[in-house]
Amino acid sequence: MKVVSLVPSITEALFDLGLTEHEVAGRTKFCIHPAGKVRHIPVIGGTKNIHLDRIRALQPDLILANKEENVKEQVEALMADFKVIVTDIETVEDNDALLEDLGKLFHKEESAREFNLKIREALNQAALNSKLKAAYLIWKNPYMTVGSDTFIDKILSEIGFENFFKDRKRYPEIQVEDLAGADVIMLSSEPFPFKEKHVEELKTVYPDKTMLIVDGEAFSWYGTHIAKCGDYFKGLIDKVNAEVIK
Template sequence: MKIISLVPSITETLFDFGLTKNQIVGRTKFCIHPKNLVREVEVIGGTKNLNIEKIKSINPDFIIANKEENEKLQVEELAKDFKVWVTNVGNLEDNYYFLKMLGNHLGMAEKAQLFNLKIQEVMNVAPPKTPLKVCYLIWKNPYMTVGGDTFISDVLTKLGFENIFKNRKRYPEISVEEMKEADCIFLSSEPFPFQQKHIDELQELLAGKKIMLVDGEAFSWFGTHLAKREKYFDDLLKIVATKL
């Protein structure tokens, strides 16, 4: 079977399941994991700017897309000629069923179950008595955060944090003033590449607040990625505890 993946976390998941470059025949330019394997797979554009003609020339048996990551019109165009699975992973439960369905499709149900069990283990942390209030920033100019109906927010919750914007939808714009309600402010490494200078800028406006950089992949990449982030989350929780 020849598969094209239109999402970085899906590409990583396919390789984690054990598929090879002969089976994964197309991926986006943002597919970066596993580094030593993805570089041997044909690039078919960006997640929101697919090269439709190149995909047609590859003639895949199966294309895996995502409702949030890919453009609807482009996916619909591909669906005219190819079998397309449009995934929609908005929380950890969705991720469980995504892996289960993928395992069934690939004839690897047992491997999917092992990944799901590992993810449950990783996310089974001892929550603090009082959830730490967090503002998770994904963008600057304007500042944008995550609402309660996002995968990132669900991961935060499972780790024992309280998203102070959990009553908002999707990715709302927020003000610096609104951030004052948080105990911690997380600056994600993606999609906006926050750096130390951005912490310094916010620290001047939010004196005394705990502001830190976090790995955006750990919070936003669905599929098998979470199964490999146990140490990162353990270390993060320890660091947060020492900062408060």
């Protein structure tokens, strides 16, 4: 079966489950994992600007898309000619089901079960000393955060944080003063590439707050990626615990 993946984290999951370059026929430019394998796969554009002609030239048997990451009109155009599965992942349970479905579809059920177990282990091995309210920033100019109906919100909760903006939806814009009540401010490495200089900017307003650059992939890449993040989450929690105690 020839598959085109329009979703970076799903591309990674396909290879983790055991598919090869002979089966994954097309990917987006943001599909960067696993690096040694995806480099051989034709690029069909970005997640938001798919080149339909490139996909048509590949004549895939199946296209995997995502409700949030891909443009509805482009996906619908592909549906006229190809079988398209549109995923919608908001919770860890959704992710469990995604891997189960991919396992059945590609006859990789055992691999899917193993990754779901590893994901649970990765999320369960870290523990906060106390419940902390975390503000998770994904964008700058304007600042944007995550609401309760996002996968990132669920990962925050799974590792012991309370989303400071849990009363909001999707990816709301906020002002710097809105961060005043947060215990921890997390600046994600993606989609905006926050750096230490951005931490220093916020420190001028909130010098005593715990602020961290965090790995955006660990919080937002559903599929199999979280199974590889156990040590990262544990290290992050240990760092936050130490900061709070200090």
